Amino acid sequence: MLRSKLSQLREYITPVSNESQYLSNGTITPNEFVLAGNYLQDKFITWSWNSDDSEINQSSLKLRSFLPKEKQFLVTRKILCDKRCDDIREHHEDERFDTDNNVWVVDNVNDADNKKTSSMGNEYGFEEDLALEENERQSDAESIVILNEDNKRYYDLYILYSTSYRVPKLYLVGYNYDGQPLTPKEMLEDVSEEYRKKTATIEDLPVFKNKVPSISIHPCKHGDVMKLLMTKMQQNEDEDSKLTVDSYLIIFLKFINSVVPTMEYDFTMDGG
Numbered sequence: 001m002l003r004s005k006l007s008q009l010r011e012y013i014t015p016v017s018n019e020s021q022y023l024s025n026g027t028i029t030p031n032e033f034v035l036a037g038n039y040l041q042d043k044f045i046t047w048s049w050n051s052d053d054s055e056i057n058q059s060s061l062k063l064r065s066f067l068p069k070e071k072q073f074l075v076t077r078k079i080l081c082d083k084r085c086d087d088i089r090e091h092h093e094d095e096r097f098d099t100d101n102n103v104w105v106v107d108n109v110n111d112a113d114n115k116k117t118s119s120m121g122n123e124y125g126f127e128e129d130l131a132l133e134e135n136e137r138q139s140d141a142e143s144i145v146i147l148n149e150d151n152k153r154y155y156d157l158y159i160l161y162s163t164s165y166r167v168p169k170l171y172l173v174g175y176n177y178d179g180q181p182l183t184p185k186e187m188l189e190d191v192s193e194e195y196r197k198k199t200a201t202i203e204d205l206p207v208f209k210n211k212v213p214s215i216s217i218h219p220c221k222h223g224d225v226m227k228l229l230m231t232k233m234q235q236n237e238d239e240d241s242k243l244t245v246d247s248y249l250i251i252f253l254k255f256i257n258s259v260v261p262t263m264e265y266d267f268t269m270d271g272g
Contacts, residue, residue: 011206014164016066022245023234026227027166030066032245036168037074037159039246040253046076046265050207053077060208067161073207074159074249076265081153081174083262084189152177153190155263158207158214159249167222168252171205172215172260187215195259217259225255 022028028036040047050056051070055077063069155174162169174182174190184202191200195217203216229251234243253265 011163016163017166020245021166022226022248023230023243024227026223026225026230028168028245028248029166030161032248033161033168034068034071036245036248037071040074040249043250044076047074048076049074060210062207062209064161066163073161075156077156079155079157079263079265081155081190081260081263082151084151085192085262086189088262149177153182153186155190157263157265158205159252160207162219165219165222167219167226168249169219169222170217170256171203172217172263173205173212174215181213184213187213190260190262191215192259192261200259217256222252222255226252229255 016030017027018029018031020029020032022032037049041049041052049071050061050073051058053075056075058069061072064072153174153176155172158171158173160169160171172187172190174187176182176186187202188196188200199218199221200215201218202213205212205214226248230243230248233251237243257263257265
C-alpha cells in the first residue's frame with residue numbers, strides 16, 4: 001500500500017513538537033497525549049494502554065521513542081457493529097461533523113430536500129452526551145433493522161499519536177462474527193458514506209511489526225475541528241475555570257463517532 005508507506009514515512013521524519021497549543025490550534029504534544037490517554041482509561045473502562053492489554057505481545061510492537069514504551073497507543077476491543085452505514089441512512093437522521101463548514105449537522109435522509117440543520121447548539125457536556133447517545137442507539141437498534149448472526153462484525157480500535165499532524169489518529173481493525181478478518185471493502189462499509197475514501201482509507205496498522213490491514217481516519221482536519229469544539233466548550237465554562245487537556249480524547253471520540261456511527265464503542269463511565 002503506497003499510501004500506507006508514505007504515511008509512515010511522514011510520521012518517521014516529522015520532528016516532535018513539545019509546544020502546548022491545544023487551545024490555540026487544537027493540536028497536542030506527546031506528553032499531553034499521555035495525560036489525555038490516562039484520563040480516558042480512567043473514565044472509560046474498556047479503553048487501555050498497550051501495556052495493559054493482555055492480547056498484545058509487547059515484543060511485536062514498533063516502539064516510538066518519544067512516548068513511554070508502556071503508553072504507545074490506546075486500544076479497545078471487540079466493538080460491536082451489527083448494522084451497515086448504508087442501512088441506517090435509510091431509517092434515521094444522521095448526525096455528523098461537517099469538516100468543510102466546521103459545524104455539526106443532521107442529515108434528514110428521508111427529506112426530499114435533504115435539509116441540513118446545525119446541531120452545534122449547547123451540547124458541550126460531552127461525557128454526559130456520550131452516555132445519552134449510547135442509550136439512544138440501543139433503543140433505535142430494535143426498530144431500525146433486525147440482523148442475523150452473519151451481519152455481526154467486531155472492531156478493535158486503536159488511538160495513536162500523529163507526529164505529522166500533532167493530533168490523535170484512529171485505526172480500526174474489523175472481524176466477522178466468527179473471528180475472520182474483514183476485507184478492506186467490507187471494513188469501508190462501516191464508515192459513513194461521506195467519509196469513505198475521503199478521510200477514511202485502508203492502511204497497515206503501524207504499531208505492529210507484521211502487516212495488519214486497518215481503516216485509518218486521516219487526521220488532516222482534526223486540529224481545526226478540535227480547536228472549534230474546545231473553543232465552544234470554553235465559552236460555556238465559568239470565567240474562573242479553564243478547559244484542560246485531560247478531556248481531549250473524550251471530545252475527540254465524540255467527533256469520530258460521526259465517521260463510524262454504527263460502532264458502539266464504550267460510553268459507560270466508570271463510577272470510580
